[in-house]
Amino acid sequence: MSPSATATLGPAATPHLAPRRPPLQVLEGRERRRQGRRRRTAQAISLVLVVGSLLVVVLGNAMLAQTQVRLSDMQAALSAEQTVHRQDVLALAQLETPSRIAAQAQQQLNMVTPSQVVQVPSVSLTTPLPPPKVAAAPTTTPSTTPPPTTTPATTTPATTPPPTTTPATTPPATTTPATAPATQGTSPPGSAAPAHATTGAGQSASVPGQ
Amino acid sequence: MTTTRTLAPPTRTREVVGAEHSRTRARPDSRRTSTPPVHPRPRHPARPRARARTPAPGSARARRGPTGRPGADAVLGRRIRFIRLVLVVVFLLLTARLVDVQVLRSGHYREASAQELTQPVTIPALRGGLFDRNGQVLALSIPTKTVLADDFQVQHPVSEALALAPMLGVSPTRLAAQLQEHSGYVPLAANVPLARADEIAAANFQGINLIDSSVRQVPNGNLAAPVIGMVNGSGTGAAGLEYQHNALLAGQAGSEALLESPSGVPLPGTPVQKLSASRPGTGLELTLDEPLQYETEQALGAQIVSSHAVSGVAVLMDVKTGDILSMANLVANDGGAARSATTSGTQPAQMVTIGPDGPVNEAPSNLAVSQLYEPGSVFKLVTFSAALQDGTISPNSNFSVPYQIRLDGSTFHDAEPHPTEELSATQILAQSSNIGTSEIAQGLGEARLIEQVDNLGLGHLTSLGFPGESPGLLVGPSQWEPTDLVSLPIGQVDAVNALQVLDMYNTVANGGVFIEPRLVRATVSPDGVVNTAAPSATHRVISSATDGELTAMLEQVVAAGTGTSAVVPGYTVAGKTGTAQIPTVGRDSYVTGAYMASFVGFAPAVNPTLAAIVVLDRPTPIFGGTVAAPVFAKIMSYALHRYDIPTTPGAPTQGPRGANGVSQAQDIT
Numbered sequence: 001m002s003p004s005a006t007a008t009l010g011p012a013a014t015p016h017l018a019p020r021r022p023p024l025q026v027l028e029g030r031e032r033r034r035q036g037r038r039r040r041t042a043q044a045i046s047l048v049l050v051v052g053s054l055l056v057v058v059l060g061n062a063m064l065a066q067t068q069v070r071l072s073d074m075q076a077a078l079s080a081e082q083t084v085h086r087q088d089v090l091a092l093a094q095l096e097t098p099s100r101i102a103a104q105a106q107q108q109l110n111m112v113t114p115s116q117v118v119q120v121p122s123v124s125l126t127t128p129l130p131p132p133k134v135a136a137a138p139t140t141t142p143s144t145t146p147p148p149t150t151t152p153a154t155t156t157p158a159t160t161p162p163p164t165t166t167p168a169t170t171p172p173a174t175t176t177p178a179t180a181p182a183t184q185g186t187s188p189p190g191s192a193a194p195a196h197a198t199t200g201a202g203q204s205a206s207v208p209g210q
Numbered sequence: 211m212t213t214t215r216t217l218a219p220p221t222r223t224r225e226v227v228g229a230e231h232s233r234t235r236a237r238p239d240s241r242r243t244s245t246p247p248v249h250p251r252p253r254h255p256a257r258p259r260a261r262a263r264t265p266a267p268g269s270a271r272a273r274r275g276p277t278g279r280p281g282a283d284a285v286l287g288r289r290i291r292f293i294r295l296v297l298v299v300v301f302l303l304l305t306a307r308l309v310d311v312q313v314l315r316s317g318h319y320r321e322a323s324a325q326e327l328t329q330p331v332t333i334p335a336l337r338g339g340l341f342d343r344n345g346q347v348l349a350l351s352i353p354t355k356t357v358l359a360d361d362f363q364v365q366h367p368v369s370e371a372l373a374l375a376p377m378l379g380v381s382p383t384r385l386a387a388q389l390q391e392h393s394g395y396v397p398l399a400a401n402v403p404l405a406r407a408d409e410i411a412a413a414n415f416q417g418i419n420l421i422d423s424s425v426r427q428v429p430n431g432n433l434a435a436p437v438i439g440m441v442n443g444s445g446t447g448a449a450g451l452e453y454q455h456n457a458l459l460a461g462q463a464g465s466e467a468l469l470e471s472p473s474g475v476p477l478p479g480t481p482v483q484k485l486s487a488s489r490p491g492t493g494l495e496l497t498l499d500e501p502l503q504y505e506t507e508q509a510l511g512a513q514i515v516s517s518h519a520v521s522g523v524a525v526l527m528d529v530k531t532g533d534i535l536s537m538a539n540l541v542a543n544d545g546g547a548a549r550s551a552t553t554s555g556t557q558p559a560q561m562v563t564i565g566p567d568g569p570v571n572e573a574p575s576n577l578a579v580s581q582l583y584e585p586g587s588v589f590k591l592v593t594f595s596a597a598l599q600d601g602t603i604s605p606n607s608n609f610s611v612p613y614q615i616r617l618d619g620s621t622f623h624d625a626e627p628h629p630t631e632e633l634s635a636t637q638i639l640a641q642s643s644n645i646g647t648s649e650i651a652q653g654l655g656e657a658r659l660i661e662q663v664d665n666l667g668l669g670h671l672t673s674l675g676f677p678g679e680s681p682g683l684l685v686g687p688s689q690w691e692p693t694d695l696v697s698l699p700i701g702q703v704d705a706v707n708a709l710q711v712l713d714m715y716n717t718v719a720n721g722g723v724f725i726e727p728r729l730v731r732a733t734v735s736p737d738g739v740v741n742t743a744a745p746s747a748t749h750r751v752i753s754s755a756t757d758g759e760l761t762a763m764l765e766q767v768v769a770a771g772t773g774t775s776a777v778v779p780g781y782t783v784a785g786k787t788g789t790a791q792i793p794t795v796g797r798d799s800y801v802t803g804a805y806m807a808s809f810v811g812f813a814p815a816v817n818p819t820l821a822a823i824v825v826l827d828r829p830t831p832i833f834g835g836t837v838a839a840p841v842f843a844k845i846m847s848y849a850l851h852r853y854d855i856p857t858t859p860g861a862p863t864q865g866p867r868g869a870n871g872v873s874q875a876q877d878i879t
């Protein structure tokens with residue numbers, strides 16, 4: 001063993017030791033109690049904080065789960081409503097199918113598809129139309145039979161009231177009488193039926209010779 | 211203090227280990243003495259230095275070892291060190307493996323474990339819908355459920371079958387047999403409505419599972435089926451637009467994971483883990499107009515029946531936008547042998563049943579873009595447009611037109627015998643003279659004709675990109691023969707599809723500007739937002755002046771030529787008839803008595819709005835002016851009124867019955 005090692009164990013080594021601790025002192029009883037109270041208070045606050053935090057976390061998780069359940073229910077309800085909406089849209093589309101409408105029109109309303117469409121020329125609404133050329137009544141020998149009591153428009157064309165009273169609404173005389181009846185109801189389904197398109201029954205009644 | 215010296219032998223003293231030994235070393239000079247003096251035990255014995263426990267290298271203790279036997283102790287020490295080293299290495303390896311398993315590759319092993327325990331289930335995405343230009347539904351997917359049975363979990367198959375059968379609409383006997391198959395996966399019913407599926411779920415049957423599915427519904431039956439296409443059993447587009455835009459329509463499927471044992475038995479009480487949500491597909495808003503499509507099919511179907519045609523095509527297009535408003539492709543169910551089911555003349559026409567049970571049915575494919583045919587006289591537009599554009603002719607240029615000519619051993623003639631006539635270019639087109647057209651083509655030459663064919667879009671795929679579309683079969687300079695200078699101008703060499711011919715005439719209607727056709731005008735996102743597609747591309751092909759001349763000439767075809775049956779009361783119509791022979795497959799000849807009758811045109815001729823083409827395969831009578839032009843007039847009349855197109859002052863007010871046209875036979879090429 002080296003001499004230096006021997007020297008560290010001897011009394012001469014004392015000055016080289018670590019600084020000495022402050023001398024212990026006896027505390028007063030009240031001070032000790034106060035420190036103990038503070039310690040217990042801090043411990044209690046910490047405990048309350050920890051427990052409170054745990055409760056908040058648990059409560060938050062519970063609320064989260066509850067909201068999640070509610071959200072899931074709402075999503076399911078939304079999905080169901082969307083499905084119902086799709087089914088309604090599909091049902092509506094089936095009801096609006098052209099083939100179904102055409103079949104209903106033919107079978108229930110006795111409508112027919114037009115075989116021919118005759119275009120009535122457009123007329124100006126401001127310029128009065130010329131009076132139609134009405135043939136004179138045939139000169140026949142007066143008979144003893146009373147005149148027919150039926151509607152004059154259908155039996156005696158000569159007695160038809162002159163259409164000049166309503167020139168703006170009377171279609172032009174260029175429309176051939178033979179084709180006028182065929183235009184009734186010939187507007188294709190779904191068409192906008194413009195004013196210059198096929199005529200209706202009211203207009204064809206004024207066609208001479210009908 | 212009394213010091214007691216011990217008489218123990220020095221060797222014993224040196225063998226002392228542990229605390230006693232350390233106690234002896236507490237004295238600095240104790241090692242110098244063989245018998246250390248005995249001191250009273252100190253209150254705080256000096257802490258022995260650790261180095262003192264290990265004998266110094268080369269010391270006698272180290273040489274002898276702990277057993278006292280020098281050789282054996284050394285061997286034992288080495289073994290102990292070796293074993294210790296091995297153990298350390300083993301533990302290091304185990305630690306490394308543990309880190310590898312638990313840390314480095316934990317994800318991989320977690321995934322492998324999950325794969326063994328979880329069963330992924332695909333959640334199909336709801337397919338996007340197809341709508342017409344007005345939002346009417348053409349095809350729509352409805353969510354449904356598929357009922358599956360895990361018959362290993364079914365303990366009472368008979369009683370369960372009796373309860374489940376009324377809900378599924380199947381017989382209990384069959385259901386009971388299915389529930390006893392012992393396969394673990396038995397599809398019991400597909401496309402079950404959600405309301406019924408909820409009832410089944412509420413009943414909580416053992417071993418019965420419901421998975422999401424969907425069914426494609428087509429409310430209009432088979433209306434426009436060749437265009438819309440179809441989806442297969444797995445919900446994937448298999449034809450038509452459903453196939454072409456499948457990536458857009460299909461959406462993105464989601465997935466769920468079910469926990470189950472390695473043997474495949476689902477673990478009860480385990481939640482379903484949703485891995486990814488499904489995303490619905492994007493819908494398409496087409497350019498088709500549903501009522502117009504119906505009218506087009508009705509008009510075409512009636513004519514197929516009455517003319518005993520094999521098939522027919524009719525396409526209606528918006529001149530300005532290139533939107534295809536209707537596209538009908540029909541075939542006769544009996545190959546055209548059936549007699550007419552409709553009345554003619556002034557009798558009201560009846561509805562034509564289009565379907566497998568009717569006289570005509572939807573074609574298996576979109577013939578308007580996939581079926582090639584020699585167009586015949588409608589192709590003469592290529593010749594006349596090029597000649598007018600180059601200035602080699604004017605509408606009033608006169609030509610001496612004989613009945614027939616011979617070229618390179620072949621004889622070409624007009625449809626009907628006639629003496630040599632002086633005809634203007636307009637009359638040649640109106641009467642569809644083959645010889646007159648070939649005389650005009652002589653001034654153009656081969657290269658110019660081929661160039662004009664290319665300019666008008668023939669030989670190219672359209673921008674539709676429709677599945678099965680054909681660009682056409684055109685003659686090129688390498689295949690050119692001398693007789694092609696007569697055959698090509700009258701539409702006998704090149705094979706094109708109906709849509710290409712319509713595009714060609716639509717170019718004339720659009721003032722000489724070619725516009726690409728289109729079938730999709732917008733996309734509809736799952737939340738209903740409509741995104742309009744870009745307008746079709748355009749490019750000028752014919753000058754405005756030439757276009758005006760062509761329009762006037764085509765108007766004469768309908769007014770006083772072969773196309774008088776195409777007259778639409780109230781409107782001026784421009785167009786061209788075609789009656790083309792059908793080539794024999796594999797031979798350089800034509801099928802006897804077989805013709806393709808067609809009419810293509812636009813209206814009103816003054817301010818064109820709509821263009822249409824009608825093609826009939828092998829009709830009787832054979833002429834396009836007789837069988838195709840009336841269909842054109844019917845479709846065009848309905849469309850013009852539907853879109854409120856103003857009438858043309860001075861236009862004929864009656865249909866073709868009173869028209870004074872030339873013989874319909876003159877348009878045969």
